[in-house]
Amino acid sequence: MNTQKAKRVTIADVAEASGMSRAAVSLILNNKPGTRLSAEATERVRAAAKELGYRPNAAAQSLRSGKTRTLGLISDQVTVTRFASGMITGILRAAEERGHTVLIAETFGKPDQLAEAIQQMAHRDVDGLILGFMDSRKRDLKIPATGLPTVLVNGLDDSPCTAVLPNELDSGARAVHRVLETGAKSVALIGAHQNAENNPVSYPSITRRFTSLRNALQESKLEVLGEWVLEDWNPTDGYAATAQMLTDGHPPDAVICANDRVAMGVFQALAEQGLVPGKDLSVLSFDDEIIASYLRPQLTSIRLPYEEMGALAVELLLDGKLDPVEHQVEMPLIERDSMKAR
Amino acid sequence: MNTQKAKRVTIADVAEASGMSRAAVSLILNNKPGTRLSAEATERVRAAAKELGYRPNAAAQSLRSGKTRTLGLISDQVTVTRFASGMITGILRAAEERGHTVLIAETFGKPDQLAEAIQQMAHRDVDGLILGFMDSRKRDLKIPATGLPTVLVNGLDDSPCTAVLPNELDSGARAVHRVLETGAKSVALIGAHQNAENNPVSYPSITRRFTSLRNALQESKLEVLGEWVLEDWNPTDGYAATAQMLTDGHPPDAVICANDRVAMGVFQALAEQGLVPGKDLSVLSFDDEIIASYLRPQLTSIRLPYEEMGALAVELLLDGKLDPVEHQVEMPLIERDSMKAR
DNA sequence: AAGATATGCTAAATGGATTTAGCATAAGAC
DNA sequence: GTCTTATGCTAAATCCATTTAGCATATCTT
Structure with a gap:
């Protein structure tokens, strides 16, 4: 030894x-x-x-070549929470395929830590930088000009940048289409986004999700039984809205939930009334978090393609495709058991 | 610009x-x-x-000093799944405090990738290596002798190593104590571990959890209404076991669940019978995953202290405390709303 | 046989920071 | 006035891999 x-x-x-x-x-x-x-x-x-x-010796090679074969991932909460952990998978896989290693840092949500983390990465001479975000807000990042090739994932900056976002431009249309397939005549929308109208650029993904959803609903002949705006997209709020809805009148043929956590609350409220998703009515959701598969019945959900987004970011970086462009990644519908058969 | x-x-x-x-x-x-x-x-x-x-320039410094101020984290699934993401938080925080950066790699559960990943890290001259695991099994890792200071988190190797594990030696006692506080006379145990007796070393944490639990139950005057062994610790199995239990006879005063996912299934089955945790009976669980707070009512759970474990690993590494010792980290009880008041 | 080409290999410079040995000059000792 | 010590600073070596220019020798031309 x-x-x-x-x-x-x-x-x-x-x-x-x-x-x-x-x-x-x-x-x-x-x-x-x-x-x-x-x-x-x-x-x-x-x-x-x-x-x-x-x-x-990697250090010697780096010193000579000025390249480190290392990518930096700085995230607000991505590595550290379960929501977007798929992003890391995608980044790690893609980086490894191209012979790169990944250095990580967290800002733990504190904006002032971003500049510091970027300097750290610059100091370590990473070949490229990925800024990953939990929620796709547009923000004023004040990215220090390090000259590092940079790609944002699931977020936008005030100044133009290369960004990878989920394609929410048609996710709503896909949802409505799927609901129509069940033969539904009426829908409820649980978790409409408050700021969608007054604040159209801050949350590009969410805004687009709802814009796309409303456009598609309008075009369809579906009766919209209501839009419940929630404070926060969590199970408690989803439960409350649904309980409210069910006391107000007869249940809709389908419920579209803003995300899976809301859907979890919806399931709880439905269960109290003896209503079973997939049998008595359809429930469709967005994000496809892990809880989608924990719910009974399992939840059909339109996935946030974190893994693909992460992988794409790596490719853009390593291929030098760094025009200030928004790249859209398709959101697949993950079919499970919460939609009625026709 | x-x-x-x-x-x-x-x-x-x-x-x-x-x-x-x-x-x-x-x-x-x-x-x-x-x-x-x-x-x-x-x-x-x-x-x-x-x-x-x-x-x-970091490369130049490394070349000169032979130190990189970089730690390597290789995990089977930790970075990539939500379960143990707290481990990364702890590692990142502690590393940053001591001026170190973290390089990550995943084996994606493939054992042969471990050696490769370790070589990669050695090539990049990390100052220390953390091997993080999703489940605390003991395994034959065949860690290549790179001379790198190494600490395992939430796992053990066949050959002696420095390891950080949750302190499950008394977690069961703590659970039973908490149940007794509610004045309960009877308990059911959902999710007993199959291999606990015949395979005492493979899953140190789980084995200890149940040994500790059974010892404490024996010492107490609690009537044990049954131990349900589950194939897998998921909501479906937890649901089935609980449904079974409820048809068999009167419900226990308290249910202890192997983990939160099991508890989720338990909640579903209880709800079907109109039984409310925290009111009609107590439900106590282990792990404290995110879903513990999603459930209604929120679930009281004994936390797997991933963040502290990650931080401790970093400290051991940087302080050179590398004796082949098992370090135990306390598991705090996270009080929520699923336990009856006395 | 002299000049041109090809073949096989190496010396030395380079990248950037750190560290050791030691060179000047100034100040102090007697 | 000479010798010692202190003060302030720097030249050069070192870490290791890569790359360019070019040195020998062998082979080919005519």
Whole structure:
């Protein structure tokens, strides 16, 4: 167990072991084209490198090349909460595929920590920066000009930037279409967004979700039994709105929920009235969080494609596609058991 | 907006600007004791550094010092699922406090990827390695001997290692004590662990949770109305067991659930019978996942202290406390609304 | 046989920060 | 006035991998 001070194997060690120069070793190990080193020497160097377990020192390589093969992920709460954890999966997978590692930092929601975190990343010379957000607000990030290639995921900045967002432009239409497939005549909308109209740019995703939803509802012949605006999108508020709705009159054929947590509250209120989603009425939701599959019956939901968004951000970064453009990622409908069969 | 190629500011630039040597700049900026540089020179260098926005190049520092001020976190699923995300919070917070950054990699549950990930981290010369696990199994990790200081969080290896685990040795006692406080005479245990006896080392945490629970129940005068062994700890199984229990006979005064997901199923089954946790009976659970607060009423649960575990791992690493010891972190009881008042 | 090409390889510079040994000059000792 | 000590600072080595320019020797031309 030579676990202690396993002396670093450097390129010089490999050179000595193979009887070649350091230059030759570097050339060979990096498969440089146009070098005229003999096959025999190549073999010897490769063997020696393997024998000694040589791994080039990343710091030395970075120093020389100015590249670190490292991406920085700074998030407000992403790594730290369960909501958007898929974003990390996507980033990690895509980065690994392209031979990059990921450095993470959190601002824990404190805006002033963002600049500090970015400086940290700049200091560590990351090749690119991903700014990941829990909710897709537009904000005034005051990103310090570090010259680092940067992509925002699930958020926008006041100044133009490369951003990846869920495609909410048609998510509402998709929801309404799915509801129509069940043969429903009436719908309720639980969790309409307060600021949708007065504050049209702050929450691009949410605004679009509801705009798209309302447009589609208008075009359809569906009777809209109400829009319940909620303080917060949580189970308690979803429960209260639904309980209210059910005392007011007969239940709708379908309920569209702002997100899965709201849907959870909706389920609780329905259960109290003996109403079973998927049988007595349809419930459709957005986000596809983990609780969607915990609910009974399991909840059909239109997914926030965090994983794909994360992966796309990495690709944009590494391919240098950094025009100040909003990239949209499709939101798939995850079919489960809460929609009535026709 | 000189966003483009903001030429790196090096120590040489600061030296030139302040009319001193690079050596002097380094000495001053690092507050080296015992140097005899004049106060005036010190001032000039500091000013120049600030003026130019100098940040030392991390790669160069690493190359020189052999330290990277970087910690590696390799997890099976931690970063990527919501369950243990608190672990990252703890690690990030503690690392940042001590001036370290965190590099992450995932094995996505594939054991063969572990060795590769560790090599990656070794190549990047991290100062320490944290191996984080979703479930606290003991496994044969075959950790390659890289000489890196390593701490396991929420898991054990076949060979001795420094590990951080939740203190489940008394979590069961705490649960029983809390149940007794409600004046309960009878309990049901939903989600007993199948392998607890025949496989005592594989799941240290879970085994301990149940051993501790059974010991405490035995010592108490509580009537145990049954132990339901579940295939899997999910809402569906928790629901089924509870439904079964309720048809079999009168409901217990208290239900102890193996975890919050089980409790969610328990709540569903209770609701169907018109039984309200916290009023008609007590429900106590383990883990304190996010859904504990989504349930109605909110669930009292004994928390898996991921955040503290992550932070402790960082401290052990940076303080060099690397004896092959199991460190236990207390599990706090998070009081909510599912326990009856006496 | 002399000059031109090709072949196989290496010396040395480079990137940026840190650290050690030691050079000047000034101040103090006697 | 010489010798010692203190003061203020710097040259140069070091960490390791990469890359460019170019040195030998061998092979080919005519």
